[in-house]
Amino acid sequence: MNDDLKFIIDSTKEDMEKAIKHLEKKLINIRAGKASPAMLSGVMVDYYGSPTPLNQVGNVNTPDARTISIQPFEKSMIQEIEKAIMNANLGFNPMNNGESVIINVPPLTEERRKELAKQAKNEAEESKIGVRNDRKNANQEIKKLEDASEDLKKNAEIDVQNLTDKYIAKIDEVYAAKEVEIMKV
Structure with a gap:
């Protein structure tokens, strides 16, 4: 794989990692019953x-x-x-x-728990959108490269899609864990 493609994929992975970190930071601020x-x-x-x-x-x-x-x-x-x-x-x-x-800190009502779970889901969706935007940007960068063959570009796009799938799944895991924490009485 040529260095430009490797750089694009590595920087995309970093950006997707930042989306996960951002989501985790946002979810910490959503209270889940106990004082923090x-x-x-x-x-x-x-x-x-x-x-x-x-x-x-x-x-x-x-x-x-x-x-x-x-x-x-x-x-x-x-x-x-x-x-x-x-x-x-x-x-x-x-x-x-x-x-x-x-x-x-008052205990959460069932209605408030559902509200907070919905808020957490919205944060997760925002993170997924960020990851998809990172994929789109990476694919545009790959297409712009002139010194790489079409096969290399296609393989790089597949790698970017695999990264996207991996990070979307990670976002779902983080959200699921937070939802369980919020709904637990």
């Missing part, structure tokens, strides 16, 4: 006028499966942290005890 600091990863706190990620203004812990505790680095930030959590619209009701912000 990742649930608050998108929360931005107004820290003296500039939006700052929550984990940079306090320690975020999960003392048990139903509680998230935020210990601010500065006590004066407690109200700002509470306001930021409310504004993030995550469905949490933060409380403070003067020292830290405590969030009791």
Whole structure:
């Protein structure tokens, strides 16, 4: 196989791998019943006028499966942290005890579980679209090559299709695992 074709296939594989990593990162943010600091990863706190990620203004812990505790680095930030959590619209009701912000994570209703499973499925579909776009781009690059024979180009396209099938199956596996986690009571 010529070097250009090998490069195209390798870079396509890298791009498809990134689609899987992106999906995994997105799915971490979809809550599945038990408390996790990742649930608050998108929360931005107004820290003296500039939006700052929550984990940079306090320690975020999960003392048990139903509680998230935020210990601010500065006590004066407690109200700002509470306001930021409310504004993030995550469905949490933060409380403070003067020292830290405590969030009791309510158990998911059946309806909410189905909603979250649907959201996870949409993320999986987005990743599949990304993988298919990577395939399309690779095939276009292969067709543009002038110093490769038609047979080599056809074989490279088959390799790209095999990669696509492999990564689509991997996306389905990741989604299936997340769906089981979400639906488990």
